[in-house]
Amino acid sequence: MTTRSSLGVDRVLSRYTQLLMNQRSMFKADMALPSAPVASQTGRYFQVTPGFGYASPGTGLLRNSGGSFRRVTTDVNQVDLYNLREYGLEAPVDDVNREFSAEEGLDLRMAATEIAWNGAMIERERNFAALMFNVTTFAGFTAGLLPADQWDNAAADPLNQADIAVESIRQNTGVPRSEISLLVGAKVWEALRKSPALTDFYKNVIAGAKILDEAQIASVLGIREIIVGNAVANNSAEGLASSVEDIWGKFALFYHKVDAPRAMSGHGVGANFTMRGRQAGRVERYREEPRSEIVLTSWLEDPVITTPQAGYLFETVVA
Secondary structure, rough: OOEEEEEEEEEHEEEHHHHHHHOOOOOOOHHHEEEEEEOOEEEEEEEEEEEOOOOOOOOOOOOOOOOOOOOOOEEEEEEEEEOOEEEEEEEEEEEEHHHHHHHHHHHHHHHHHHHHHHHHHHHHHHHHHHHOOOOOOOOOEEEEOOHHOOOOOOOOOOOHHHHHHHHHHHHOOEEEEEHHHEEHHHHHHHHHOHHHHHHEEEEEEEEOOOOOOOOHHHHHEEEEHEEOOOOOOOOOOOOOOOOOOEOOOOOOOEEEOOOOOOOOOOOEEEEEEEEEOOOOOEEEEEEEEEEEEEEEEEEEEEEOOOOOOHEEEOOOOOO
């Protein structure tokens, strides 16, 4: 039986994962659903009907002489919001291999850190994609596209779906079009950036424009930004022939995203609740006898879609 002893948090390797995070621009989970630091493992928020308070009873604001101000009635109830859980991945470093590799100028601890962190980030990307591209979660605020409307059809116009989505979000939350973001996978993005309906918009400005970037497409759609999930993953078991697939699939989510969400205030479609003061992707090391050291990179978080009506999800966006 192996015995284990903790070596604690490795601050150097923890800082190293921050460098890796900057290099790995393909991972978009944290951009797609920004973090909201909290002070406790579980939490609730006060849900006030209706919505986020943008609705008005239509009674006016004027107070007549000797009278009272009009008062709205709020139906307040507490709703479970988050329950932080620990996620992580570890990689072993053999003592003898570490000694031999050091002679060749290779730091196996750093290599193990990168392998564990990269694998964990792929799994996080899968988890966030499954959460945000979920037709059950967005029931009532989702639609599938027929072949004639799919964005890789040269005759299709993505502006039609944008109009449907932003109007649904505006009617349900009061958020204007200019504050809406669009989250898509790589295949959907390739179709969107080449869409004739959108490139035609720019042909008089950029001669012969055939392919547009994220900012240009966002401008044509009249929205705030476009986030493209480029990450891929091998779906085959270890030792078998690889089967690489796009993690973000064939979905397109128009949604209201708050970049610095707070648990007790309006935070758009949702947030990734994290423990305040604990680094995301923190690295710990511990001994596992005989002759091994384990590098662990971990997260304490809970990504949650709290307000599905602040989003509109399209599936089968490309064939």
